[in-house]
Amino acid sequence: MKILVLNGSPKLKSDTFRLTDAFLKGLNRTGEDEVHLVHVREKQISPCHGCFSCWQRGDGRCVIDDDQNAILDIYREADVIIWSFPLYCYGMPSHLKAVLDRTIPLVKMKMVQNPDGTVRHEPLVDFSRVHTLVICGCGFPHRKGNFDALRAMCRACFGNPTMICVPETPLLNVPEAAIVAEPLLEGFERAGEEYAAALTLSPETISGLEKPMIPMEEYIRHVNGG
Template sequence: MVAVPLPGRVPDCFMLHEIIITVNVDSANTPCYSHEYNVDSANMEVLMKILYIFDSDDTDRRDAGLVLTEWAKEHGHELVMRRAAELKPCLGCFGCWIRTPGKCVIPGDEGMAFVEAMYRADLVVLAGETPYGSFSVPIKTILDRAIPLLLPFFRKFRGEMHHVPRYTRLPRMLSLSFGDASEREDATHLDVMRSFCDNISCVRQKRVYRYRENRSEMLTWLGEELDA
């Protein structure tokens, strides 16, 4: 067994956890990676931190955010609302794995600010349209730029191969859908969202919910999801 230190330096905003990667060589001389975490529990917050990311300034996005804000205040949680900024698209260069581990190499935008906010959250709500069952461009760009939250190593999770999380504290993810869509598009979006949940090793979303300016209905959906 060989301890493999991660190259480079973890960004200051992510210093809560020390990650140790070990390599075991099986009978076929194939390296198998495993990981463990040393967690500084004294720095962990008690209340749930919620990050609400919305893809446009449309009134319904703001209204849904206010519903979540009121709910969070009633239950003693903390909520931060952030509009999906004009981020540059992911280069697919994997520099955040190799050159500057845990930190995106793209300069001049808020990409790492979103990564840090996602890391610090207990729950991330992605509020936007779901064209053809996928994500809107602003939301998809943020998810692509969140690769620094993962390691280049693989493990089996829920019967599939997925990247190892860089940090043990990753958030729950929920998609709050807006606009019209067919049942087929909603089914596709649920599959896409569940796959993303698997990618970051969090609890899967149970069902698609489309915001219809109904506070009670929305909070019922939220309660069902968080009860998982």
């Protein structure tokens, strides 16, 4: 199985990527998968120019000569695509969003209607076999609406991806919080095993991983230095 992991945190030591790394350990337990790990912060990815020359040519390539075409080569071959990133202003960090924007060479200008009435561009390659997983960490405690915009965008862009949205992820680098962080990391590793077997996760597994590590009031007190 070919797995593409897009690590979109700009940080060398990403809280979110620690979770993703644990997940990958469980996912590729046998070591048989071909894992392509892309740390987007190390890549040169310009914003999309909006020129649509990719649609005129229809060759699945972007006219901008930077690292995106190499990512597109892996993207179009992958069986599983994992988007790992921290929540930034209720969405994706901008450099990762540039990667997403610049996947448009992989669809055509031609529009097709979905059975539910929504409209999409016809894909250039068959993505129906692709399983997309989103792992997103964030700085807020469990808070109503925090991930709503991101969930809507991911549903629209990726179909119906499996999503794990984790609150309070900065606790992962607080040594005193290891007692609550370690079980979460172990949970991610087990989830990776579950995903390897079924290419999806049960709602119970997802809600277990999204559970706040500590109560909201305690987290806010800690953040505020109290």
